[in-house]
Amino acid sequence: MRATATKRSWKQKFFIFAFICAFFALLNTGYWFFQTDRFPIQRVKLIGDMAHVSHQTLQSVITPHIQAGFFSVNVSKLQKELLLLPWIKRADVRRVWPGQLVVHLSEHDPKAIWNDEALMSREAILFSPPLTDIQSLNLPRLHGPEGKHMLVWEQYLSIEEKISSLHLRIVTLELAHRGAWQLQLSNGIQIKLGTQDVLVRLQRFVDAYQKALSQESRPIAYVDLRYTNGMAVGWATNTKVSNIRK
The missing domain is CATH 1.20.5 (Single alpha-helices involved in coiled-coils or other helix-helix interfaces)
Structure with a gap:
């Protein structure tokens, strides 16, 4: 035992x-x-078309991380820091053996300027690059109260569809604090739509423009559609206003 x-x-x-x-x-x-000198990151591969983010900017974000080495680099932290760059919409970082870091990036695609201080994507996502970037873009300018950017964007798309047959573009679209809508077209005409039946009133303008207003030799300053059955047209050359009723 x-x-x-x-x-x-x-x-x-x-x-x-x-x-x-x-x-x-x-x-x-x-x-x-985990010794960095034994398994260094030898190559960083960037995938994605960058129109607004410079190589130098990306390098300044990525370089401090790759010094940690292949096994020690914190890909999650690097990904978050890349997403802090205002133009970056998506970032995906992964290791590829041996010694390679692959970075997939995509930028926001701006479709409009919001309140002269931010850009808006097709998904109504706001992002704020430097003002110099914003001012250099020839995009529709949308204005409205804080938190109403999605409503204004949806209205913009609806109006764009309505006026597509006129071969005109929206230059500015504004939602006032009291709920009134007005816009300016690419031919300089300002349209006042008021607060109710906005698209119905706009259709009234589309019909009148196709039938008569587009043939006018006098430049039109504005069209006021805040009437039940008609509109007021102001001419740019003088103060005369014409009332058009259906």
Whole structure:
């Protein structure tokens, strides 16, 4: 019995010793793997068309991270920092063996300027690049109260569809704090739509423009559609206003 117990004790000691040796060997292997000079990141591959974010800007964000080495680089943190760049819409960072970091990037596609201080994408996402970037873009200018950008964008799309047959574009669209809509077209005409039945009133303008207003030799300053069945037309050359009723 004593011999059996002694044998069992030696087995336990052996397994403990073997476990300790394996543990330290693993630690040593891990230390060896995570040494940056042994497994450096040798190449960064950027995928994506960057029209507004410079290579220098991307380099300034990525370089501090790759110094950690292939196994130690924090891809999640790098991804978050890339997304902080105002033009970046999506960022995906992953390691590719051996020694390569692949960075997939895509930019926002701006469709309008919001309140002269931000840009808006087709998904009505607001982002705020430098004002110099905003001012350099020839985009429709949308204005409205804070938090109403999605409503204004949806109305913009509806109006664009309505006037598509006129071959005109919206230059500005404004929603006032009291809920009144007005816009300016690419031919300089300002249209006052009021607060109710906006698209119905706009259709009235489309019909009148196709039938008569587009043939006018006098430049039109504005069209006021805040009437039940008609509109007022103001001419740019003088103060005369014509009332057109259906």
